[in-house]
Amino acid sequence: MSRLGSHCGGLTGMTEMDPEVAKRLHAEGAVLIVLDVPEGTELGIDYFSWNVGPRFKGVKMIPRGLHFVYYSAVGKAGQTAPRTGMFFFSKRQDIFVMKWDAVSEDVVEIATDEEEKEKYREGLQEMDRFLGPYPYENFKKWVSLTNHITKDVLERVQPKCKKISSVTELPIDPQYPGVSDSASENAVLSVGLNPDAVFQFTKFPKHRYPEGASPMEISKHSMDSSYALSCMLDGMKDRKEILGELQFAFVCFLVGQGLLHFQVLEIPKDFFVDIVSTNNFLTTTLQVFFSNLKSSATVDKKLVEKARRFQRHLTKRFNWDFETEPDEFAPVVVET
Secondary structure, eight states, rough: EEESSSSOOOOOOOOOOHHHHHHHHHHHHEEEEEEEEEOEEEEEEETTEEEEOTTOOEEEEHHHEEEEEEEOOOOOOOOOOEEEEEEEEEOOEEEEOOOEETTTEEEEHHOOHHHHHHHHHHTTTGGGGGGGEOOOGHHHHHHHHTTOOHHHHHHHHHTTTOEEEEEEOOOOOOTSSOOSHHHHHHHHHHHHOOGGGOOOOOOOOSSSSSSTOHHHHHHHHHHHHHHHHHHHHHTSSTTHHHHHHHHHHHHHHTTHHHHHHHHHHHHHHTOOOOOHHTTHHHHHHHHHHHHHHHHOOSSOOHHHHHHHHHHHHHHHHHHHOOOOOOGGGOOOOOOO
């Protein structure tokens, strides 16, 4: 991780950009202005993140297209808060203005009309030394991960609050506004997820087989999900939107750090002790996930390391065994 804004708003540890590309992006690229960000805060855009320096005011030379800006507050002892971020589409010479809110330790977007944006453009020359250049060397990789996420897909799938958080956001119950004691906190936690923070992915059909299907047809559609996929595609404007949803989910997982870690911290240690839930779907699914990461040579090393730490945490907290092969994948003896 580099340090952004420590020396005249520049970056350290980045490769040199081609002069022609730099010249074009400087003239045509978008600018993300983020004011009042505390020094040391982790901030990133797309596939690169930094800890900001004392003079940081934003990022310049942003190429046209979809981007994801994210941030995490960092405490005095170096502990990092859960990551939060938001998507946005930029166009030529676009201006985005945001501000750090010290109370909520969150970034809020400042609404700006075209006239106000023009004023910011006029002051960019003076602000330029406080802006770090977009990490263009990672742009091709970012495009390959997001090229099917259109504006329509983004508007339909992202949470209503437009914030992507690595922790589960809960609604505030007006009956317990202070949440000052454990009883009130439990009451709020029991309400469930904040509906404004939930992803709006296309739902699987209630039945994965046609109405009136015979037992044989039900068995067939249970093994082959083509019918369910077809039902999902029928509700989309373009069949490629399913690819956009998949890319959106993966980017939120990879860059937004939606890795279940903070959600699992909310589960009581004895939650899975009951014999009914001991062999639960979560342990089996995670075991397959960890196994796939270990066996793949192309997965990002940072993701593999995060998964490894997450696995150790789960083993320590719940005594889950991820080394023994699940029964459904163990060798089966077939009598002939």
